[in-house]
Amino acid sequence: MNKKVLKRTTSIVISIARWVFLISVGYIALYPLFVMVSNSLMTMEDVLDQSVVYIPKTLTLDNFKTAIEKLNFLTALKSTLLIPVLSGMIEVATCAITAYGFARFNFKEKNILFGLVIATIAVPSTLLMIPQYTGFYNFDPLKAVTIFNKITGGNAHINLLNTGFTMWLPAIFSVGLRSGVFIFIYRQFFKGLPKEFEEAAYVDGANPFTAFLRVIVPSSTVAIITVTVFSLVWHWNEYYITNMFLLEDNRPLSVMLKIIAGDTKLANGVRMAGALIFIIPVLVIYLILQRKFIKSIDKVGIVG
Amino acid sequence: MKTSKKKRGIEAISRRAGRLFILPWEIGMVIFVLVPLLISVAYAFCEVTFKVGGMDYHFVFLDNFKYLLKEDPYYTDTLITSLTSLLYTIPIIVALSLILGIILNQKFKGRVIMRAVFFLPVIIAAGVVLDILTTQINGQPPVIQLGATATSMSDGGGYLDTTALLTGLRLPEAVTGMMSKYITMIFNLLWRSGIQIILFISGLQTIPDSLYEVSRIEGASKWEEFWMITFPMLRDVTLLVTVFTVVEEMVSTSNEVMSNAQSMISGQQRYDMPTAMIWFYFLCVIIICGIFLVPLFRSFKRKWD
Numbered sequence: 001m002n003k004k005v006l007k008r009t010t011s012i013v014i015s016i017a018r019w020v021f022l023i024s025v026g027y028i029a030l031y032p033l034f035v036m037v038s039n040s041l042m043t044m045e046d047v048l049d050q051s052v053v054y055i056p057k058t059l060t061l062d063n064f065k066t067a068i069e070k071l072n073f074l075t076a077l078k079s080t081l082l083i084p085v086l087s088g089m090i091e092v093a094t095c096a097i098t099a100y101g102f103a104r105f106n107f108k109e110k111n112i113l114f115g116l117v118i119a120t121i122a123v124p125s126t127l128l129m130i131p132q133y134t135g136f137y138n139f140d141p142l143k144a145v146t147i148f149n150k151i152t153g154g155n156a157h158i159n160l161l162n163t164g165f166t167m168w169l170p171a172i173f174s175v176g177l178r179s180g181v182f183i184f185i186y187r188q189f190f191k192g193l194p195k196e197f198e199e200a201a202y203v204d205g206a207n208p209f210t211a212f213l214r215v216i217v218p219s220s221t222v223a224i225i226t227v228t229v230f231s232l233v234w235h236w237n238e239y240y241i242t243n244m245f246l247l248e249d250n251r252p253l254s255v256m257l258k259i260i261a262g263d264t265k266l267a268n269g270v271r272m273a274g275a276l277i278f279i280i281p282v283l284v285i286y287l288i289l290q291r292k293f294i295k296s297i298d299k300v301g302i303v304g
Numbered sequence: 305m306k307t308s309k310k311k312r313g314i315e316a317i318s319r320r321a322g323r324l325f326i327l328p329w330e331i332g333m334v335i336f337v338l339v340p341l342l343i344s345v346a347y348a349f350c351e352v353t354f355k356v357g358g359m360d361y362h363f364v365f366l367d368n369f370k371y372l373l374k375e376d377p378y379y380t381d382t383l384i385t386s387l388t389s390l391l392y393t394i395p396i397i398v399a400l401s402l403i404l405g406i407i408l409n410q411k412f413k414g415r416v417i418m419r420a421v422f423f424l425p426v427i428i429a430a431g432v433v434l435d436i437l438t439t440q441i442n443g444q445p446p447v448i449q450l451g452a453t454a455t456s457m458s459d460g461g462g463y464l465d466t467t468a469l470l471t472g473l474r475l476p477e478a479v480t481g482m483m484s485k486y487i488t489m490i491f492n493l494l495w496r497s498g499i500q501i502i503l504f505i506s507g508l509q510t511i512p513d514s515l516y517e518v519s520r521i522e523g524a525s526k527w528e529e530f531w532m533i534t535f536p537m538l539r540d541v542t543l544l545v546t547v548f549t550v551v552e553e554m555v556s557t558s559n560e561v562m563s564n565a566q567s568m569i570s571g572q573q574r575y576d577m578p579t580a581m582i583w584f585y586f587l588c589v590i591i592i593c594g595i596f597l598v599p600l601f602r603s604f605k606r607k608w609d
């Protein structure tokens with residue numbers, strides 16, 4: 001009897017401790033969102049008024065109006081979707097293909113090359129950006145254009161800067177933004193799938209590629225959703241590459257937001273409103289995918 | 305004889321198919337990663353100047369590095385600060401996210417909501433929004449403070465006014481300062497462990513329940529369970545999380561070496577010196593990680609295949 005009481009009290013104490021810990025930590029996670037909402041709805045007087053802490057005296061949407069105008073919202077949204085987000089979605093597909101090659105087949109140089117995948121996760125992108133910049137300005141992979149010019153005697157010059165190709169091309173070859181992480185996640189998942197899946201397909205006369213498309217892809221929705229969410233968030237937020245490679249009307253929302261952030265003439269509320277406008281689309285998509293995503297996180301074995 | 309021939313045939317097909325699957329990646333790797341990486345190594349050993357229609361390289365060998373280490377008034381200081389802060393931030397981030405991952409993996413009411421809350425930093429902390437939240441503008445304090453440099457909470461902003469709380473305890477000023485510094489630091493680090501928590505949760509999910517059942521039958525305590533089952537099973541995830549955290553911390557804007565190099569690139573349009581700065585820093589990080597992670601890496605490699 002006594003033992004039972006003791007057990008019950010310990011479990012209650014543990015659950016209280018857990019909630020205290022989670023709420024205090026959750027507060028840290030939610031706090032900035034809270035401040036952003038509160039500041040973006042305040043007028044300038046409220047900001048300066050010491051008695052106003054979080055709840056503004058007069059609600060105003062002027063900050064949002066200014067922010068949308070300054071962000072050049074529709075144009076920037078269009079280029080965000082067309083350039084970073086599209087390349088993110090391309091990566092979801094191409095990284096799966098690469099990862100499948102690493103997960104299921106045996107060839108001599110496999111381990112060295114996979115080590116290279118891990119190494120790319122660790123290379124700071126700042127190191128690559130300048131050489132990539134000059135490379136895109138005079139796009140000449142493996143001197144193909146130079147050779148072409150020599151043969152034809154022409155003077156062809158391909159400048160990919162300020163076009164979507166600066167992000168699409170690396171994504172197509174699965175070496176885009178954080179693709180190393182995606183290849184790693186996919187590979188671990190594919191290794192966990194039973195081999196009988198493909199063997200059955202091979203018996204039915206499939207080759208490795210049709211087996212991948214018809215058997216592996218349909219049974220990997222969980223991994224695909226996980227990678228999609230990560231890819232979407234990272235590409236939406238991407239700022240350094242897009243800031244360097246894209247100009248004027250091609251600038252995505254993240255770069256426009258950075259410009260607003262640096263504008264000292266603007267009120268703080270405008271910056272907060274801009275930040276809110278920026279994160280709301282991703283937040284909404286995340287909340288929609290959330291249940292599926294959390295479930296999929298449960299299932300994607302990062303451990304092999 | 306016949307079967308071995310057939311087997312070899314299947315292996316050959318498997319080899320060829322595998323190579324075909326990774327062929328696009330290999331091409332991209334050469335064009336978009338390896339070649340630029342080699343060029344950036346060249347930048348570090350050259351003096352790069354602009355001329356009409358391109359850039360001029362003048363090979364100076366180690367001069368850039370000599371300048372950085374001997375003459376540059378800031379570089380060695382920022383390098384040492386950054387490296388030492390890596391030494392304590394990374395273990396704390398990994399440990400905190402492991403603890404939170406374990407808690408969030410337990411079955412309790414409201415865990416779906418809590419997990420959603422912990423995904424928020426992943427969305428916000430990944431980029432420019434964090435810059436807005438952490439920079440000071442128009443004399444207003446930043447919403448949150450990040451990095452080892454954020455030591456003072458007394459100028460307002462931030463989560464809790466810990467300084468006021470601690471002065472209430474009438475402790476010596478040095479102690480109060482230290483304590484509020486550490487509290488702030490832990491808050492900051494928590495804010496940066498969103499993805500790590502998710503990775504740990506996913507790792508925990510793959511540990512079969514049967515292992516815990518066996519240990520319970522054998523009469524192991526929760527503490528023994530953690531060290532004998534949970535921790536060894538999470539070895540690979542821990543390594544991934546550590547590598548990921550090292551990279552994130554290394555390139556984050558709160559890191560002075562990185563931000564100085566970046567402002568040099570965009571501000572002064574100089575390529576040689578910042579590349580040298582980053583390469584030297586990168587090498588230091590690799591050496592330090594090597595010293596600490598080699599034992600972990602060995603066990604990881606054995607498990608790769």
